[in-house]
Amino acid sequence: MAAAVLLTALLSPRTAFAADNPYQRGPDPTVASVAATRGTFATAQLTVPAGNGFGGGYIYYPTDTSRGTYGAVAIVPGYSALFANEEAWMGPWLASFGFVVIGVETITRNDGADARATQLLAALDYLTQRSQVRDRVDATRLAVMGHSAGGAGTILASERRPSLKAAVGLAPGTPGSLSLATNHVPMMIIGGQTDPTVTPSYLNNLYATMPAATPSDFVQIAGADHLFFTRANNTEMKVLIPWLKIFLDNDTRYTQFLCPSLADPQGISLYRSKCPYLPPGTTSPSPSASSTLSPSPSVSPTASPSPSVSLTPSPSNPATGCAATYRTVNSWPGGFQGEVTVSAGGAPVDGWTVGWTLGSGQSITQLWNGTLTTSGSTVTVRNPAYGGSIPAGGSVVFGFLGTGTPSVPALTCTSP
Numbered sequence: 001m002a003a004a005v006l007l008t009a010l011l012s013p014r015t016a017f018a019a020d021n022p023y024q025r026g027p028d029p030t031v032a033s034v035a036a037t038r039g040t041f042a043t044a045q046l047t048v049p050a051g052n053g054f055g056g057g058y059i060y061y062p063t064d065t066s067r068g069t070y071g072a073v074a075i076v077p078g079y080s081a082l083f084a085n086e087e088a089w090m091g092p093w094l095a096s097f098g099f100v101v102i103g104v105e106t107i108t109r110n111d112g113a114d115a116r117a118t119q120l121l122a123a124l125d126y127l128t129q130r131s132q133v134r135d136r137v138d139a140t141r142l143a144v145m146g147h148s149a150g151g152a153g154t155i156l157a158s159e160r161r162p163s164l165k166a167a168v169g170l171a172p173g174t175p176g177s178l179s180l181a182t183n184h185v186p187m188m189i190i191g192g193q194t195d196p197t198v199t200p201s202y203l204n205n206l207y208a209t210m211p212a213a214t215p216s217d218f219v220q221i222a223g224a225d226h227l228f229f230t231r232a233n234n235t236e237m238k239v240l241i242p243w244l245k246i247f248l249d250n251d252t253r254y255t256q257f258l259c260p261s262l263a264d265p266q267g268i269s270l271y272r273s274k275c276p277y278l279p280p281g282t283t284s285p286s287p288s289a290s291s292t293l294s295p296s297p298s299v300s301p302t303a304s305p306s307p308s309v310s311l312t313p314s315p316s317n318p319a320t321g322c323a324a325t326y327r328t329v330n331s332w333p334g335g336f337q338g339e340v341t342v343s344a345g346g347a348p349v350d351g352w353t354v355g356w357t358l359g360s361g362q363s364i365t366q367l368w369n370g371t372l373t374t375s376g377s378t379v380t381v382r383n384p385a386y387g388g389s390i391p392a393g394g395s396v397v398f399g400f401l402g403t404g405t406p407s408v409p410a411l412t413c414t415s416p
Helices: 002-011 031-035 090-095 113-129 149-160 200-207 234-248 252-257 287-291
Strands: 043-048 057-062 070-076 099-104 137-147 166-170 187-192 216-221 268-273 322-332 335-344 353-357 363-368 371-375 378-382 395-403 412-414
Touching (some): 031 234, 031 252, 043 090, 057 090, 070 090, 070 113, 070 149, 070 234, 090 099, 090 234, 099 113, 113 137, 113 149, 137 149, 137 234, 149 166, 166 234, 187 200, 187 234, 216 234, 234 252, 322 412, 363 371
Parallel strands (some): 070 099, 070 137, 137 166, 166 187, 187 216
Antiparallel strands (some): 043 057, 057 099, 216 268, 335 395, 353 378, 353 412, 371 378
């Protein structure tokens, strides 16, 4: 059996490595494989004693040493919680997808967000410098993650160590002020639609403080409460794993699951992205990320989905320049959510501007993945700093929340 496994690895090298990406791990992903409860790597577990700046914990890692080192993520629980009770299910799950995971127990269960941030970073230092598996970890590809007060600690840790490659806040919240205004680490925020503790409105306001130039993603899980994230589920994992793969492993094979919208939106009530997601060293999104996915049916936290979708009549693929199409994602009494897809024709686009005129009684209250300017009823949306380049035949998406009754605007799209 061992000989057969070795032969398979030799005959299929791209399932382990890619010539143009030495960090790529695992076979080509699919919607089903990303949502699976286990990846393709066999895993093992170690117990970490208290000390080294944190309260001990657990390490989960792939047993395969033939594929080089792996990216790593440290996970910390929320206030008064134990990792062993609430997040331990995530350890072997993530490790089986090709990550080394250290689950952090805090020094005391009442440690606040600041202390949890300090201990997350201490755990990463231990993992990469002194742990038994330090030779399996790439110390340049590290991420942090946490739930509730641990999610707040994740935000603080990413501010203190901007060299981190990725961060994930699971219902991140803590008493007092919390902001993402100085965050420069790619950050995914995941919240629950019915969370009474870290409410949807709180997370909306928090996410709005994110700098436009920082890659970020906001996911709201339908019907999820505050403790949803402490129970094994693949709804959060099917978005979390692609996020880590993109930014820890520079693996553009996974952009298709997040861009231009969710490949599998089941269980997701609201989704806001800053597509395209470009790992370090890449200049354009994966081809499948820009042209093969249907928009996800995101819904407002307080709205019922509209059964209809409206598109503007505009060129689908101009020979040069850009074209823009609109759809109403959802509507509710007094408001709606709109989405605009900006497409390049037969030549790449480097910068774009979309314009339209608001209907009577309409206004835009929030916009993501673009830079908004309004003058009376005239709307202008320009590409953000991170999303101006569109490859030939590709597209990017921006979205917005509006007041009033949705209509089908006549869009214009110009590029330099």
